[in-house]
Amino acid sequence: MSQRSATYDAKLLRRPFRRWWRETGWRHLVGVGVVVFSVFPLIYVFSASLNPGGTLITANNLFSNFSFDSYVELFNRPQQPYAAWFLNTLFIGLTAAAGSVLLGALAAYAFSRMRFTGRRFGLITLVLVQMFPQLLAMVAIFLLMLGIGEVFPAIGLNSQIGLIMVYLGGALGVNTYLMYGFFNTVPTSIDEAARIDGAGHARIFFTIILPLVSPILAVVALLSLVGTLSEFVIASVLLRDPERQTLAVGLYQFISQETSQNWSIFAAGAVLAAIIPVALFLVLQRYIVSGLVAGSVK
Amino acid sequence: MPEHTTTSGPPPREASKLTRRQRQAAKIIDATSIGWKLILFKIVVLGLLCATAVYAALVLFMNERWFVGSLVVVGGAALTWIYLQRGALPAKYLAPGLVFLLIFQIFVVLYSGYVAFTNYGTGHNSTKDHAIHAIMLQTQDRVPDSPTYQVSVLEESGELLASEELYFAVVTADGEALIGADEEPLEPAEGAVVEDGRVTSVDGYNVLPFAELLNRQQEVTDLVVPISEDPNDGYLRTQDGQRAYQYTSRYVYDEAADTMTNTETGEVYRDTGEGAFVSEAGEQLMPGWQINVGFDNFIRAVTEDSIRGPLIYVTLWTFAFAFLSVATTFILGLFLAMVFNDQRMKSRKYYRLVMILPYAFPGFLSALVWAGMMNQEFGFINNVLFGGASIPWLTDPWLAKLSILIVNLWLGFPYMFLVCTGALQAIPEELSEAAQVDGAKAFQAFRSIKLPLLLTAIAPLLISSFAFNFNNFNLVYMLTGGGPRDVSAGVNVGSTDILISMVYKVAFVGSQADYGLASAFSILIFIIVGTISVIAFRKTKSFEELN
8 A cells, every 4th residue: 555655756756847737736725715814713712822811812923922821810700610610620521421321232232132112213313302402492491490499409409419410401412313323233143153052141241242342332432422422402591600710601691791801811710621622623633534424513 | 925025016915915924924924033032022021011001191180180191191092002903013112102292293293383372481380270379378477366376297108109398287166187288279088197286197198207307497487388278267377397387378369359459459351361469540450360461472572672583683683684694604515525536636534534523513512612713802712812902792783693693604505505515516526627628617517517416405504504593502602692682672682693592592491481473473483494494395306206
């Protein structure tokens, strides 16, 4: 393979400029244009975060300053407890992601490996439920959690456990169908061989199937984590105390209260908040793309 | 065992097709393969589940929520039954997800439907009894020359089921000890010990020590205990946790006539079926209470000009926004996929890596950052790119719409690029080569061979993308907040609001919440999205592949 591409490259190098331009050169021009369009807002926000005390107007001089003071300042604001938001988001995101993966995988295993009454109906329902994101019912979710909170304050309004439970309600609808497709690509003969060797259904599921489908588990976990991280509506409706809020709710309120004054601090908060999802995306790129093609939307 | 060796077809555990001996064998396999650890795990988890259900049901019954309590009992029993029996394997795997799905996805949708038929919202969020109670509490004066009560403040003793609620205990003129709390009128206290005209202990309660009284001073002074079932008798309140006085309201409730009378002005307020007491002059006494208003919310939405106009405008823009978002991101994504889908081009990997960045960056942050860049006075775009121009990117009704589409293009094109690349690579190159051999031009070959194949492959993704953008709350709310606001509208909406952000604003933004109307809008979205997806999935025949 490498040999072939080497000779291929050698051939390319010999191309005259006009032919190179017609065949691939203009593609690089498009590429550079797209790259500028893609990264320019990210560079802008990174530069703003390195400009302590900066406002919206001073952020326009890109990289005029180079200091991490805004990052320090970010953690010293009692009114806007950024550290708490960060940890809350991680806690809620990781728990909801783990729960979603588990619930989705259990259901996908049932749909993929078992035949039962109502199976087709169940699958169609899942595909349809996918079209109705939970935020459509935000009023009802709010009133339900208000009611639950009157009797069980620990899981009602203003509780992170309650919020995680709400997110888990959306898990089956969003993830199962994606996983189901992937489970189907694992041949049933593997299950049967294990069964003949004496493995029960639980052992087959946990020790044989789950490792085989780990790419899709990673994709679902990541998409679920990123989804929770960006989720604003339900989190803003359910979590009232600043100490309990997530990054999405906290940073939005930060920016709507102080608009352009503390732009540098906001930018620092944005950069920190984005590091984990961006890193995960880049590392798991290959898996994610396959998951996307199989039909998921962020 | 022929069934066991087939690779496709029904899995082996279909009881009806197995002989008795095979069933026995399967049982033995199952029994021997489950280790004791698994059994222990099962017992512990089921035990915890049952304990939680019993606890929850007990608390619910104590709060007189009979229906929900019974549901918890039935649900807990059903789950235990599923996991204790042999077989019912699909149920065992589906149950955990289904529980959450049923409560937080299916039930809340039905509940939205219910709320849409009520006047639930600010000033109408409780029952009529609560409303009467609340009106009486608002305007209270101490009854002149009324007796002073020696009061003790108590709370429930015990750890597990004790609430945080505070109680008053007082001694009447004839020496009887009474106890009561918020919305719980005074009643004889059992096992009360009275010393010096003051209650010093009651069975099941602890008298708050002085330090604790100071600690919870706000709660103590806020506590208002009805003297009897009849709210007109007045209430006990205390300022210091030692002496309580009788307070009565300026309003008198006449139960027989179902009217409220203001004793100062003599104005009579009647229950006219609107969920509030209304005077002859049409003045409403707030708070009101929650009632069923039938189709009122829906009728208001289509007949009241100040709501109908914005609703139609927002609906049209929602469709336009969702359609244009899918179209622009798809066109750019497909174009880039074609540009970069050329073996001869070098360093495609790096371009691709950079292009994935906008997609990886959390969406809500992107919108907030773009909102900063598009700021009219200070933003980067006006100040640097347009050399100090003052273009109202986010505050002009039409430019704001354009800005939203531009930002959404930035957010969404990487996704379309990735899926189009995937789909293009899945189409065999021989097809276009064959067409070119037959004399077709490159573009012609693409248009009539690759494009149709590509579209069939990604049609379901385009539908999901449409549905996603139809409810793309974060982008709209974080970028423009739905604004610029339409001041002529009767509800809080602006020219870039989509239906879902309108629901959010009607229900949760500002001082006046109208949950009923917001839910009616939600139901409208449900109907629109449902219709579109059923039609779309039927057209693309996605349902037929399900089996």
